Amino acid sequence: MDLMTILSTVVSTTLIYSAPLIFTSIGGSFSEHSGIVNVGLEGIMVIGAFSSIVFSLFMSKTFGWITPWIGLFVGGIIGTLFSLIHAVATINWRTDHIISGTVLNLMAPALGIYLTKLIFDGKGQTGFISQPLASSKIPFLSKIPIIGKIFFENTSIVAYIGILVSIFSWWLLKYTRFGLRLRSVGEHPEAADSVGISVYFYRYCGVLISGFLGGIGGAIMAESITLNFSGTTIAGQGFMSLAAMIFGKWNPIGAMGAAVFFGFAQSLAIIGKYIPIIAKIPNYWFTIAPYLITIIVLVAFVGKSQAPAADGSTFVKSK
Amino acid sequence: MRIKKVRLGGISVPLISIFLGLVVGAIIMLLSGFNPLINYLNLFSGALGTPNAIGEVFRSATPLILTALGFSIANSAGFFNVGLSGQALAGWLASVWFALAFPHLPGFILLPGSIIMGALAGAFWSGIAGFLRAYFGTSEVITTIMLNYISLYGTNAIVKGVLTSSDADSTPLVPIQARLRTPFLEKLTGNSTFHWGIVISFFMVFVIWWLMKKTTLGFEIRSVGMNEDAARYAGMSTKKTIISSMLLSGALAGLGGAMEGLGNFQNIFVNTSLPDIGFDGMSVSLLATGNPIGIIFSALLFGILKIGGLNISISSNTPSEIVNIVIASVIFFVGANYIIQYLISKMKISHKSAKLISNSTKGGHK
């Protein structure tokens, strides 16, 4: 392979593998900014993947090429509904956030495979979708010399959308009333309550947004990478998104950057053997790399103080 | 007001949670057109109906008791050890590796040696998280999750690259003298996979109970878990306590893994996902509210659900995953114990006032 091909392959696989993480990790930062720790992102992704695949399998005849895009939306909506469990448990029922998140992670694959078996005559995995979220070129931008070929030809549009979503989310959190209030309930819920802000409402918003984006993330995984649903469709991507969010210091843009970095590590595991310098490194190092790097980064760069001050606690309004 | 940690206690919450979990499962079965009563009957008869089934239930509870003890001891010290599955996998690998490496050693050395290696590997794996938490304040929730995946992919690489000759997916069985399964037990339980590990599990229950209640280390672990600042103020070394509780926790999880390696499977193979005994152990411990004796019952219940669940899908079209849905729901309700306790207290009050009313009406009749 020539340099150009290698570069454009690295970029496109990086983007393809980072897209699910980008959306999910941004979702995580909304939840945590509102004060709710969400280790259930993995489960949310599972549900998103499941629902979007089922939608695609049944509706691709009706909707044609647009099916996977609607599928992402369906994954998001079902993810939102699923995250409602976490919201009710942590916000109203005072459940420990980690326990509740773990329940999502236990429930999602069980429910996903149960329903798969129910719908597909006892089979533990679905068939493959006919209309995947394929790579394509971005008009105009792909015409730019060199850069266009590397970045915008045969690439993952949804990853670019994710990058835009991360910038929008950062702006939303920083410059709007909604963002200010959402952050205030995660930092000091009593203060927010004392100026008449509904802590419960904004915490629900945070969790449900994470459900929506996490569901989309899971759907992207299924619609563009695995192309079906089974028990191993989502294998740690939710946790990796959580790590990306922390790596990115709870900032949506930072989370996106970390997600792209993890996607890069994953892409090396796939195309590493074509790149002369690293071809000799055994594959499993690339598989392990994101997890190892997360630990190192956590230890070396991220202090405890970065998380929102009231993250992980339950607010109880006095009556 | 903010609440950070909710402590559990009492037996009514677990019992109600089990009941509600079964109700959720029943509703889902009803909605999908299955008969929940018949399925539950099949579940329990499938788990308890034959000596073989009972043997399988105990076998399945054996590692869960150990991983649950591991979760509970870390949780007492205020750590959420989500890394049990990775630690168990490390223990599984180490026990099998050791047994395969010294096939000529006599059983009385090889078997304990393999078991101890399993415990040490688990302890090492969790010790990393304990060390990072103690000295760098790194959240153990994140590090143990990451270590889980490193353990998964690392173990797979070792199985393929080191333990097998030609990139195979599973190792040969461990030498006979390193196995926990014996012909005697197989005969006793109609050829089940029941093995001697259950004795180790029960013994560890006693050890952990004694450690937590009767020793200075147990006192330190509980103090640090309930209030790290006050423990430090009182002169306890929180770093030492954190690391020792995480080491113990991982050692127990590693033991749980060794039970799989030397008992259940008698070898190790490439896993596509993390072993269930990790998160199931956490669930077992949460259901037992961390109580060592409770963990025995809770692990046996999980064994019944898991083994009986297989029977559901044999005798009907119901997918056996319904059992995992029930388990997840049970843990959901255990976690939401506040709302359960709240409802119980409400019911008690209305019960009391009902009594008062009936008493006063009685009085009226006189």
Added chain:
Amino acid sequence: MKQEQTNHNYAIEMKNLTKKFGNFVANDRISMKIKSGEIHGLLGENGAGKTTLMNMLSGILKPSSGQILVNGKEVHLNSAKDATNLGIGMVHQHFMLVQNFTVLENIMLGIENTSLFGILNRQEAKRKIVNLSKKYGLKLDLNAKIEDVSVGMQQRVEIIKVLYRNADILIFDEPTAVLTPQEVDELLETLKLLASEGKAIILISHKLKELKAVANKTTIIRRGKVIDTVDMKNTSPEVLAEMMVGRKINFQRERKSVKTGKAVLKITNLKVINEQKIVKVHDLNLTIHAGEIVGLAGIDGNGQSELVKALTGLKPIENGKVLINDKDLTGASPRKITHNGVGHIPEDRQRFGLILQMNLVENASLQVYNQPPYSHGLFLEPKAMVKMTKEILSDYDVRYSDLSENVGALSGGNQQKLIIARELSRNPSLLIAVNPTRGLDVGAVEFIHSQILKAREMGNAILLISYELEEVQQLSDRIAVIHDGTIVGQAKNEDLTESEIGLLMAGEKLENKEEVIHAH
């Protein structure tokens, strides 16, 4: 406007307000009336029900029964927002400020000016705030984050926050607890200014002097009930105090003369940094002798916590030396320091002093569980622990129902007495007491003060750190003032006036007093 004011007399009126928590009656038929332009004091002990009452006025709590009238009309407050809309604003004792938001963001939070799509319009808010800040002389740095500004400014932020919401009825909950005497004076001036603008002000306090200085009237409550409402012009502080507590009390502490002995604690050139590597204590020198109480006065956050943590082994020492009974204990572990005769009544008893979910025996044994007779090797000896616990609890008058009950079930006073029992029963040659009476009622305060004085009479050295200047003045033989991490002056108690201490606390230099404050 004028006509409206003649229609009714009172800006806010409470009629028979009652609040029950379960069986506990926190407020029992409380009635109060406050006119516009009036500063109305609310006096009561800790736990008398002042904060509960004010939380009902600010919409945070709902009354069990009774009425609230604003400008003569009955109102029902279901949320903080309702109260705000009716012009009621509260300056909380524990500031309700988001630490990593800017001053501006904190003020606008909840009533943000926005343009299209909910985008924050900071400029408009800024203009309004600058006007308010000029009008009332309350200086603010709008773009600074709360975590970086002084406590005094944080309080100004709270006041502006209330004014920004156009409040006409302002409630101040113990506003002076964290201020220097000079800052207190400034605040009281602000209160007068606000009253002269026609605002109705409720000033919650247990400091008689402040109420005497600014309040027109004061309502005294005790155990949730109104004792009386008095005109401040013709009421003496002594009468007020008696009404507050229900008996004659003596605020003077009797310090018997004790011959001071050798130096017990000797700190030289101490330097301590915090987690963010910021220097919190530097060049600190202090010596305390046997039989002497040294009171450390200072505003919260000037290095007191770090000093105590460094002395007790909870924080590493960057530089300098700590000698206790001539033994070098610089950077020793908490356990070693404890074993060398140091007792510590920590700043936050529920966070550092006790494990609330553990029982009395376990809490009493927290420091000694690992030595005989309370354990042998790995094994605990519960019997010995129980025996010791029983003894010290009865010696120090801790009221409890059962030894196996969790400490969290004890009252605040009894929790503190348990700590005192545990620490003093070891007869420490150095006692470090930080805010030993914070949040306690007068009876418990008297008991604890007497125990501290007793320890002094027994020839122990005591370092008393308190944010209540009054407490420092009552108990100390010598007063040292800490500012910005170092001791800026110290002298015999009787050689320093309150205002001099206040100036030192604020970091000012004292003219003509150089010899006095360094003469030791």
